[in-house]
Amino acid sequence: MHIRWRGLLTLALLLAVAMSGATAQAKSEHYLADPISKASSRTESVHESVSAQLTGHHGATELAEQGVARGTQSCPVKINIKLAYTKSYITFYCGTYLAGSGTTAFYVSGQTAYFHGTLLITRGSGHYRHSPGSRLSIAGTLHRGTYALSCEVAGTISL
Amino acid sequence: MKIATIATRLGILAGLLWIALASPVDAAPAVKLKVGFSPDKPGSSTTVSVGFTIQTQAGVVPPPLTEVEFQLPAGMGLGTTDLGERICTVSILELQGVFGCPSNSYMGLGEAIVEVPFGPEIFAESVSLAILMAPAIEEHTTVLFLAYGVAPVAAEIIFHGELLDATGPYGAVLHTMIPLTPTLPGAPDAAVVRMRSTLGPKGVTYYRTSKGERIPFHPSGMVIPKMCPPGGYPFAATFKFLDGSTASAKSAVPCKTAQLRRVRQRK
Numbered sequence: 051m052h053i054r055w056r057g058l059l060t061l062a063l064l065l066a067v068a069m070s071g072a073t074a075q076a077k078s079e080h081y082l083a084d085p086i087s088k089a090s091s092r093t094e095s096v097h098e099s100v101s102a103q104l105t106g107h108h109g110a111t112e113l114a115e116q117g118v119a120r121g122t123q124s125c126p127v128k129i130n131i132k133l134a135y136t137k138s139y140i141t142f143y144c145g146t147y148l149a150g151s152g153t154t155a156f157y158v159s160g161q162t163a164y165f166h167g168t169l170l171i172t173r174g175s176g177h178y179r180h181s182p183g184s185r186l187s188i189a190g191t192l193h194r195g196t197y198a199l200s201c202e203v204a205g206t207i208s209l
Numbered sequence: 210m211k212i213a214t215i216a217t218r219l220g221i222l223a224g225l226l227w228i229a230l231a232s233p234v235d236a237a238p239a240v241k242l243k244v245g246f247s248p249d250k251p252g253s254s255t256t257v258s259v260g261f262t263i264q265t266q267a268g269v270v271p272p273p274l275t276e277v278e279f280q281l282p283a284g285m286g287l288g289t290t291d292l293g294e295r296i297c298t299v300s301i302l303e304l305q306g307v308f309g310c311p312s313n314s315y316m317g318l319g320e321a322i323v324e325v326p327f328g329p330e331i332f333a334e335s336v337s338l339a340i341l342m343a344p345a346i347e348e349h350t351t352v353l354f355l356a357y358g359v360a361p362v363a364a365e366i367i368f369h370g371e372l373l374d375a376t377g378p379y380g381a382v383l384h385t386m387i388p389l390t391p392t393l394p395g396a397p398d399a400a401v402v403r404m405r406s407t408l409g410p411k412g413v414t415y416y417r418t419s420k421g422e423r424i425p426f427h428p429s430g431m432v433i434p435k436m437c438p439p440g441g442y443p444f445a446a447t448f449k450f451l452d453g454s455t456a457s458a459k460s461a462v463p464c465k466t467a468q469l470r471r472v473r474q475r476k
Contacts, residue, residue: 136373
Protein backbone atom coordinates (compact mmCIF):
# COMPACT_ATOMS: atom_id res chain seq x y z
CA MET A 51 0.00 0.00 0.00
CA HIS A 52 2.79 2.34 1.04
CA ILE A 53 4.69 1.49 -2.19
CA ARG A 54 1.55 2.24 -4.28
CA TRP A 55 1.21 5.75 -2.76
CA ARG A 56 4.91 6.48 -3.46
CA GLY A 57 4.43 5.36 -7.07
CA LEU A 58 1.44 7.66 -7.51
CA LEU A 59 3.33 10.60 -5.98
CA THR A 60 6.28 10.07 -8.36
CA LEU A 61 3.89 9.92 -11.32
CA ALA A 62 2.22 13.17 -10.25
CA LEU A 63 5.59 14.90 -9.92
CA LEU A 64 6.71 13.72 -13.34
CA LEU A 65 3.44 14.94 -14.84
CA ALA A 66 3.84 18.34 -13.17
CA VAL A 67 7.40 18.73 -14.46
CA ALA A 68 6.35 17.72 -17.97
CA MET A 69 3.44 20.19 -17.96
CA SER A 70 5.55 23.09 -16.69
CA GLY A 71 8.11 22.37 -19.43
CA ALA A 72 5.38 22.44 -22.05
CA THR A 73 4.08 25.75 -20.69
CA ALA A 74 7.56 27.27 -20.78
CA GLN A 75 8.06 26.09 -24.37
CA ALA A 76 4.68 27.50 -25.33
CA LYS A 77 5.59 30.82 -23.67
CA SER A 78 8.91 30.84 -25.51
CA GLU A 79 7.19 30.17 -28.84
CA HIS A 80 4.68 32.91 -28.07
CA TYR A 81 7.57 35.32 -27.30
CA LEU A 82 9.24 34.57 -30.65
CA ALA A 83 5.95 34.91 -32.45
CA ASP A 84 5.24 38.32 -30.85
CA PRO A 85 6.58 40.91 -33.33
CA ILE A 86 7.11 43.54 -30.61
CA SER A 87 9.21 41.34 -28.35
CA LYS A 88 11.05 39.95 -31.35
CA ALA A 89 11.88 43.40 -32.69
CA SER A 90 13.19 44.83 -29.41
CA SER A 91 16.27 42.60 -29.58
CA ARG A 92 17.27 43.77 -33.09
CA THR A 93 19.51 46.70 -33.99
CA GLU A 94 20.49 48.50 -37.14
CA SER A 95 23.59 50.47 -38.03
CA VAL A 96 22.83 53.94 -39.30
CA HIS A 97 25.13 56.30 -41.17
CA GLU A 98 23.76 59.43 -42.80
CA SER A 99 25.64 62.25 -44.53
CA VAL A 100 23.54 65.37 -44.18
CA SER A 101 23.67 68.64 -46.04
CA ALA A 102 21.19 71.39 -45.22
CA GLN A 103 20.53 75.05 -45.93
CA LEU A 104 19.11 77.83 -43.78
CA THR A 105 15.33 78.22 -44.15
CA GLY A 106 14.59 80.50 -41.21
CA HIS A 107 15.75 81.71 -37.85
CA HIS A 108 14.40 82.73 -34.48
CA GLY A 109 16.44 85.59 -33.10
CA ALA A 110 20.17 85.48 -33.69
CA THR A 111 20.95 82.15 -32.11
CA GLU A 112 18.31 79.70 -33.37
CA LEU A 113 18.56 78.48 -36.94
CA ALA A 114 16.14 76.30 -38.91
CA GLU A 115 17.68 74.23 -41.69
CA GLN A 116 16.34 71.81 -44.28
CA GLY A 117 18.16 69.41 -46.53
CA VAL A 118 18.74 65.76 -47.28
CA ALA A 119 20.42 62.83 -45.59
CA ARG A 120 22.12 60.28 -47.80
CA GLY A 121 23.04 56.88 -46.43
CA THR A 122 21.07 54.19 -44.65
CA GLN A 123 17.76 56.01 -44.93
CA SER A 124 18.29 58.86 -47.43
CA CYS A 125 15.53 60.92 -45.91
CA PRO A 126 14.55 64.59 -46.13
CA VAL A 127 15.99 66.33 -43.08
CA LYS A 128 14.93 69.19 -40.84
CA ILE A 129 17.39 70.51 -38.28
CA ASN A 130 16.89 73.16 -35.65
CA ILE A 131 20.12 74.35 -34.09
CA LYS A 132 20.37 76.73 -31.16
CA LEU A 133 23.83 78.21 -30.78
CA ALA A 134 25.62 79.31 -27.64
CA TYR A 135 29.32 80.15 -27.13
CA THR A 136 30.50 76.62 -26.42
CA LYS A 137 27.43 74.44 -26.99
CA SER A 138 24.71 73.89 -29.53
CA TYR A 139 21.30 72.29 -29.01
CA ILE A 140 20.21 70.25 -32.01
CA THR A 141 16.83 68.79 -32.95
CA PHE A 142 17.02 66.45 -35.92
CA TYR A 143 14.13 65.05 -37.98
CA CYS A 144 14.73 62.35 -40.59
CA GLY A 145 11.54 62.31 -42.64
CA THR A 146 8.52 61.74 -40.42
CA TYR A 147 9.75 58.52 -38.90
CA LEU A 148 12.82 59.39 -36.83
CA ALA A 149 13.50 62.37 -34.55
CA GLY A 150 16.26 63.04 -32.08
CA SER A 151 17.79 65.82 -30.08
CA GLY A 152 20.92 66.53 -28.12
CA THR A 153 23.48 68.95 -26.82
CA THR A 154 26.80 69.14 -28.61
CA ALA A 155 30.13 70.85 -28.11
CA PHE A 156 30.41 73.91 -30.34
CA TYR A 157 33.32 76.08 -31.34
CA VAL A 158 34.31 78.56 -34.02
CA SER A 159 37.47 78.76 -36.08
CA GLY A 160 37.39 81.44 -38.75
CA GLN A 161 34.44 81.11 -41.10
CA THR A 162 33.55 77.63 -39.91
CA ALA A 163 31.80 76.58 -36.74
CA TYR A 164 32.15 72.97 -35.60
CA PHE A 165 29.86 70.82 -33.48
CA HIS A 166 29.92 67.23 -32.25
CA GLY A 167 28.00 65.26 -29.68
CA THR A 168 25.20 62.77 -29.22
CA LEU A 169 21.58 62.70 -30.38
CA LEU A 170 19.02 60.85 -28.29
CA ILE A 171 16.28 59.34 -30.46
CA THR A 172 13.07 60.77 -29.07
CA ARG A 173 10.54 59.58 -31.62
CA GLY A 174 10.30 56.76 -34.14
CA SER A 175 7.57 55.28 -36.28
CA GLY A 176 7.14 52.29 -38.60
CA HIS A 177 10.42 50.44 -38.90
CA TYR A 178 11.82 52.65 -36.10
CA ARG A 179 8.98 52.46 -33.59
CA HIS A 180 11.27 50.87 -30.99
CA SER A 181 14.17 53.25 -31.58
CA PRO A 182 13.43 55.95 -28.95
CA GLY A 183 16.14 55.83 -26.31
CA SER A 184 18.86 54.87 -28.79
CA ARG A 185 21.76 57.25 -29.21
CA LEU A 186 23.53 58.36 -32.37
CA SER A 187 26.66 60.45 -32.75
CA ILE A 188 26.52 63.70 -34.70
CA ALA A 189 29.46 65.75 -35.95
CA GLY A 190 29.46 68.54 -38.47
CA THR A 191 30.15 72.08 -39.54
CA LEU A 192 28.19 75.27 -39.99
CA HIS A 193 29.40 77.91 -42.42
CA ARG A 194 29.19 81.24 -40.57
CA GLY A 195 28.58 83.22 -43.75
CA THR A 196 25.89 81.18 -45.51
CA TYR A 197 24.75 79.00 -42.56
CA ALA A 198 25.06 75.93 -44.77
CA LEU A 199 25.24 72.92 -42.48
CA SER A 200 26.77 69.54 -43.15
CA CYS A 201 27.10 66.68 -40.71
CA GLU A 202 27.45 62.95 -40.26
CA VAL A 203 24.97 61.08 -38.10
CA ALA A 204 25.97 57.55 -37.20
CA GLY A 205 25.51 54.75 -34.71
CA THR A 206 23.37 51.76 -33.86
CA ILE A 207 19.68 52.01 -33.10
CA SER A 208 17.16 49.54 -31.72
CA LEU A 209 14.43 48.25 -34.03
CA MET B 210 83.06 91.97 14.97
CA LYS B 211 81.32 89.59 17.32
CA ILE B 212 79.23 86.76 15.84
CA ALA B 213 76.19 88.00 17.80
CA THR B 214 76.49 91.49 16.23
CA ILE B 215 76.75 90.00 12.75
CA ALA B 216 73.71 87.83 13.42
CA THR B 217 71.73 90.84 14.67
CA ARG B 218 72.64 92.90 11.61
CA LEU B 219 71.77 90.02 9.28
CA GLY B 220 68.47 89.64 11.09
CA ILE B 221 67.63 93.32 10.65
CA LEU B 222 68.60 93.11 6.96
CA ALA B 223 66.43 90.05 6.44
CA GLY B 224 63.56 91.80 8.21
CA LEU B 225 63.86 94.86 6.00
CA LEU B 226 64.06 92.68 2.91
CA TRP B 227 60.98 90.76 4.03
CA ILE B 228 59.06 94.01 4.58
CA ALA B 229 60.16 95.31 1.19
CA LEU B 230 59.15 92.12 -0.60
CA ALA B 231 56.01 91.54 1.40
CA SER B 232 54.47 94.98 1.04
CA PRO B 233 53.11 94.55 -2.51
CA VAL B 234 51.56 91.20 -1.50
CA ASP B 235 49.95 92.70 1.58
CA ALA B 236 48.43 95.43 -0.56
CA ALA B 237 46.08 92.98 -2.29
CA PRO B 238 44.77 94.70 -5.39
CA ALA B 239 41.09 95.46 -5.87
CA VAL B 240 39.59 95.50 -9.35
CA LYS B 241 36.83 97.65 -10.74
CA LEU B 242 35.04 96.25 -13.80
CA LYS B 243 33.03 98.30 -16.27
CA VAL B 244 31.03 96.84 -19.16
CA GLY B 245 28.73 98.17 -21.84
CA PHE B 246 26.95 97.49 -25.14
CA SER B 247 27.14 99.83 -28.09
CA PRO B 248 24.52 100.14 -29.44
CA ASP B 249 22.55 99.11 -26.38
CA LYS B 250 19.40 97.83 -28.06
CA PRO B 251 18.03 94.36 -27.28
CA GLY B 252 17.93 92.14 -30.35
CA SER B 253 20.53 94.13 -32.23
CA SER B 254 24.13 93.47 -33.16
CA THR B 255 26.43 95.14 -30.67
CA THR B 256 29.97 95.84 -29.60
CA VAL B 257 30.74 94.69 -26.08
CA SER B 258 33.07 97.06 -24.26
CA VAL B 259 35.03 95.93 -21.24
CA GLY B 260 37.24 97.95 -18.97
CA PHE B 261 38.97 97.24 -15.70
CA THR B 262 41.14 99.17 -13.29
CA ILE B 263 43.42 97.47 -10.80
CA GLN B 264 43.51 99.57 -7.67
CA THR B 265 46.28 99.53 -5.09
CA GLN B 266 47.55 101.93 -2.44
CA ALA B 267 48.85 105.19 -3.86
CA GLY B 268 52.37 104.86 -5.18
CA VAL B 269 52.26 101.06 -5.20
CA VAL B 270 52.41 99.15 -8.45
CA PRO B 271 50.21 96.03 -8.43
CA PRO B 272 51.87 92.67 -9.00
CA PRO B 273 51.95 91.56 -12.65
CA LEU B 274 48.70 90.06 -13.90
CA THR B 275 49.10 86.43 -14.99
CA GLU B 276 45.59 85.13 -15.62
CA VAL B 277 42.14 86.54 -16.33
CA GLU B 278 38.82 84.68 -16.44
CA PHE B 279 36.18 86.84 -18.01
CA GLN B 280 32.59 85.59 -17.81
CA LEU B 281 30.11 86.56 -20.50
CA PRO B 282 26.32 86.65 -20.22
CA ALA B 283 24.25 83.70 -21.47
CA GLY B 284 22.13 84.01 -24.60
CA MET B 285 24.88 85.41 -26.80
CA GLY B 286 27.48 83.74 -28.99
CA LEU B 287 29.79 83.97 -31.95
CA GLY B 288 28.10 81.35 -34.17
CA THR B 289 25.96 83.76 -36.16
CA THR B 290 28.30 86.75 -36.29
CA ASP B 291 30.86 87.21 -39.01
CA LEU B 292 33.31 88.55 -36.45
CA GLY B 293 36.62 86.83 -37.00
CA GLU B 294 35.60 85.23 -40.28
CA ARG B 295 39.27 84.74 -41.04
CA ILE B 296 42.03 83.67 -38.73
CA CYS B 297 45.42 84.96 -37.76
CA THR B 298 48.16 82.85 -36.20
CA VAL B 299 50.96 83.39 -33.71
CA SER B 300 53.56 82.78 -36.43
CA ILE B 301 52.06 85.52 -38.66
CA LEU B 302 52.08 87.93 -35.72
CA GLU B 303 55.66 87.07 -34.83
CA LEU B 304 56.95 87.32 -38.38
CA GLN B 305 54.89 90.16 -39.82
CA GLY B 306 53.26 91.88 -36.86
CA VAL B 307 49.62 92.84 -36.69
CA PHE B 308 49.62 94.15 -40.26
CA GLY B 309 50.30 90.64 -41.50
CA CYS B 310 46.93 89.49 -40.17
CA PRO B 311 43.87 89.58 -42.44
CA SER B 312 41.60 92.59 -41.77
CA ASN B 313 38.70 90.17 -41.43
CA SER B 314 40.36 88.44 -38.47
CA TYR B 315 40.02 91.48 -36.16
CA MET B 316 37.45 90.99 -33.42
CA GLY B 317 38.19 93.97 -31.24
CA LEU B 318 40.57 96.72 -30.27
CA GLY B 319 41.75 98.19 -27.04
CA GLU B 320 44.39 99.83 -24.97
CA ALA B 321 46.01 99.26 -21.62
CA ILE B 322 48.18 101.16 -19.19
CA VAL B 323 51.06 99.23 -17.71
CA GLU B 324 53.34 100.40 -14.95
CA VAL B 325 56.92 99.54 -14.12
CA PRO B 326 58.50 100.53 -10.80
CA PHE B 327 62.11 101.57 -11.34
CA GLY B 328 63.79 102.71 -8.16
CA PRO B 329 61.63 105.35 -6.53
CA GLU B 330 59.93 106.19 -9.83
CA ILE B 331 57.03 104.53 -11.60
CA PHE B 332 57.05 104.50 -15.37
CA ALA B 333 53.67 104.24 -17.11
CA GLU B 334 53.29 103.04 -20.65
CA SER B 335 50.30 103.06 -22.97
CA VAL B 336 49.89 99.80 -24.83
CA SER B 337 47.68 99.10 -27.85
CA LEU B 338 45.64 95.91 -28.00
CA ALA B 339 44.32 93.94 -30.93
CA ILE B 340 42.00 90.95 -30.56
CA LEU B 341 42.04 88.50 -33.45
CA MET B 342 40.36 85.22 -34.34
CA ALA B 343 42.80 82.33 -34.01
CA PRO B 344 42.62 78.67 -34.98
CA ALA B 345 40.67 76.71 -32.37
CA ILE B 346 42.76 75.07 -29.67
CA GLU B 347 41.59 71.69 -28.36
CA GLU B 348 38.13 72.35 -29.80
CA HIS B 349 37.71 75.68 -28.04
CA THR B 350 37.03 78.95 -29.83
CA THR B 351 40.29 80.84 -29.44
CA VAL B 352 41.25 84.49 -29.80
CA LEU B 353 44.71 85.97 -29.99
CA PHE B 354 45.66 89.09 -28.07
CA LEU B 355 48.47 91.25 -29.33
CA ALA B 356 49.66 93.94 -26.92
CA TYR B 357 52.30 96.31 -28.21
CA GLY B 358 53.93 99.36 -26.72
CA VAL B 359 56.71 101.64 -27.91
CA ALA B 360 58.06 103.80 -25.10
CA PRO B 361 59.65 103.68 -22.58
CA VAL B 362 59.81 99.95 -23.33
CA ALA B 363 59.37 98.64 -26.87
CA ALA B 364 57.64 95.33 -26.34
CA GLU B 365 55.14 93.10 -28.02
CA ILE B 366 53.39 90.24 -26.30
CA ILE B 367 51.08 87.67 -27.84
CA PHE B 368 48.76 85.47 -25.82
CA HIS B 369 45.66 83.30 -26.26
CA GLY B 370 42.20 83.47 -24.81
CA GLU B 371 39.99 80.38 -24.96
CA LEU B 372 36.21 80.27 -24.65
CA LEU B 373 35.27 77.66 -22.07
CA ASP B 374 32.02 76.47 -20.48
CA ALA B 375 30.56 78.55 -17.70
CA THR B 376 27.84 78.01 -15.15
CA GLY B 377 25.11 80.10 -13.56
CA PRO B 378 23.96 83.19 -15.41
CA TYR B 379 27.04 83.13 -17.61
CA GLY B 380 27.25 81.61 -21.08
CA ALA B 381 31.01 81.21 -21.34
CA VAL B 382 34.27 82.19 -19.76
CA LEU B 383 37.13 83.66 -21.76
CA HIS B 384 40.19 82.21 -20.08
CA THR B 385 43.45 84.06 -20.71
CA MET B 386 46.94 83.32 -19.46
CA ILE B 387 49.06 86.46 -19.68
CA PRO B 388 52.82 86.07 -20.11
CA LEU B 389 55.17 88.20 -18.04
CA THR B 390 56.54 91.26 -19.78
CA PRO B 391 60.21 91.96 -19.00
CA THR B 392 61.02 95.65 -18.84
CA LEU B 393 64.22 97.53 -18.13
CA PRO B 394 67.28 95.67 -16.84
CA GLY B 395 67.00 95.32 -13.09
CA ALA B 396 63.34 96.38 -13.03
CA PRO B 397 60.41 94.09 -12.29
CA ASP B 398 58.00 92.86 -14.96
CA ALA B 399 55.37 95.27 -16.26
CA ALA B 400 52.08 95.35 -14.37
CA VAL B 401 48.73 96.11 -16.01
CA VAL B 402 46.86 98.76 -14.08
CA ARG B 403 44.10 99.63 -16.53
CA MET B 404 42.62 98.08 -19.64
CA ARG B 405 39.83 98.98 -22.02
CA SER B 406 38.80 96.78 -24.90
CA THR B 407 36.00 96.01 -27.31
CA LEU B 408 34.63 92.82 -28.79
CA GLY B 409 32.56 93.68 -31.83
CA PRO B 410 32.42 95.69 -35.05
CA LYS B 411 33.10 99.14 -33.57
CA GLY B 412 36.30 100.50 -35.09
CA VAL B 413 36.81 97.39 -37.19
CA THR B 414 36.56 97.37 -40.98
CA TYR B 415 36.33 94.19 -43.02
CA TYR B 416 36.69 93.82 -46.77
CA ARG B 417 35.03 91.61 -49.35
CA THR B 418 35.88 91.40 -53.00
CA SER B 419 33.13 91.81 -55.55
CA LYS B 420 33.81 91.95 -59.30
CA GLY B 421 37.46 92.55 -58.59
CA GLU B 422 36.68 95.47 -56.32
CA ARG B 423 37.56 95.55 -52.62
CA ILE B 424 34.48 96.68 -50.71
CA PRO B 425 34.71 97.70 -47.05
CA PHE B 426 32.02 96.69 -44.58
CA HIS B 427 31.43 96.41 -40.85
CA PRO B 428 31.00 92.87 -39.58
CA SER B 429 28.00 91.97 -37.46
CA GLY B 430 28.62 91.62 -33.75
CA MET B 431 27.08 89.46 -31.07
CA VAL B 432 23.36 90.07 -30.64
CA ILE B 433 21.97 91.32 -27.32
CA PRO B 434 19.34 88.85 -26.05
CA LYS B 435 15.81 90.26 -26.10
CA MET B 436 15.11 88.91 -22.64
CA CYS B 437 17.10 90.81 -20.06
CA PRO B 438 17.77 88.87 -16.85
CA PRO B 439 16.88 90.57 -13.55
CA GLY B 440 19.80 92.76 -12.57
CA GLY B 441 20.92 93.20 -16.16
CA TYR B 442 23.20 91.27 -18.50
CA PRO B 443 25.81 89.89 -16.08
CA PHE B 444 29.58 90.02 -16.53
CA ALA B 445 32.24 88.93 -14.05
CA ALA B 446 36.00 88.60 -14.00
CA THR B 447 38.62 86.92 -11.85
CA PHE B 448 42.18 88.20 -11.89
CA LYS B 449 45.22 86.24 -10.76
CA PHE B 450 48.53 87.93 -10.00
CA LEU B 451 52.13 86.77 -10.00
CA ASP B 452 52.37 86.90 -6.21
CA GLY B 453 49.49 84.44 -5.89
CA SER B 454 46.86 86.99 -4.93
CA THR B 455 43.51 87.10 -6.71
CA ALA B 456 40.75 89.64 -7.16
CA SER B 457 37.21 89.38 -8.51
CA ALA B 458 34.77 91.87 -9.87
CA LYS B 459 31.23 91.83 -11.22
CA SER B 460 29.32 94.22 -13.39
CA ALA B 461 26.18 94.25 -15.50
CA VAL B 462 24.72 96.12 -18.43
CA PRO B 463 21.40 97.37 -17.06
CA CYS B 464 18.12 96.36 -18.68
CA LYS B 465 16.15 98.93 -20.58
CA THR B 466 13.06 100.21 -18.76
CA ALA B 467 10.76 98.80 -21.46
CA GLN B 468 12.34 95.37 -21.11
CA LEU B 469 11.88 95.38 -17.36
CA ARG B 470 8.22 96.27 -17.81
CA ARG B 471 7.83 93.32 -20.21
CA VAL B 472 9.52 90.90 -17.82
CA ARG B 473 7.31 92.07 -14.93
CA GLN B 474 4.17 91.67 -17.07
CA ARG B 475 5.15 88.08 -17.95
CA LYS B 476 5.57 87.27 -14.24
